[in-house]
Amino acid sequence: MVGSLCCQINVKGHFTEAWSSWFGDLEIVNQPDGEAKLAGILADQAVFYGILDQMRNVGIEVISVSCVKIEEEEPLECREENSD
Secondary structure (H helix, E strand, O other), rough: OOOOOOEEEEEOOOOHHHHHHHHHOEEEOOOOOEEEEEEEEEOHHHHHHEEEEHHHHHHOEEEEEEEOOOOOOOHHHHHHHHOO
16 A cells, blocks of 8 residues: 555535545545545545545535555554544
8 A cells, every 4th residue: 555645635515425436435524513524545646636626626615635645554543543
């Protein structure tokens, strides 16, 4: 998994399960404040930018983005960190 990214994207609005295929391996968690958190591991920057492009194309308002390149032994830590 070298080159993978640990990402968290916060957006305005909530998503149903029907949206999950749009966001690859990102887990969707709808927050009580009307926002949604998408978090998880993405294969590389191309996948990350593809997801951002899809969001832009359908008018999803991105509030914040955090992505960190991870090494092979880090994926579990990434998931624990993003599971707030």
